[in-house]
Amino acid sequence: MLPQTLRDLPVVSILHGDDDYSIGETVDKLVQLMGDPAMADLNIARMDGAQVGLDDIKNNLYTLPFPE
Numbered sequence: 001m002l003p004q005t006l007r008d009l010p011v012v013s014i015l016h017g018d019d020d021y022s023i024g025e026t027v028d029k030l031v032q033l034m035g036d037p038a039m040a041d042l043n044i045a046r047m048d049g050a051q052v053g054l055d056d057i058k059n060n061l062y063t064l065p066f067p068e
Contacts, residue, residue, distance in 0.1 A: 002026065002029055002030070003030075003033060004033075005033065006033050006034060006035070009030065009033060009034070013030065015027065016049070027046075031044065045060040045063075047060070
């Protein structure tokens with residue numbers, strides 16, 4: 001079940017599976033909850049689990065988000 005408001009968004013979301021279309025739709029819906037898509041993209045890190053390494057994940061986790 002998707003969150004209904006920005007306040008309900010989790011800090012981290014992991015979308016897993018082979019259904020790239022549904023994952024893309026879910027990501028689009030989550031981004032819409034964040035307001036202006038241009039600003040939301042500044043606070044989102046998209047990583048492909050098949051290609052991402054632990055260092056990539058750590059770098060994204062330790063990067064400070066942009067204030068709204």
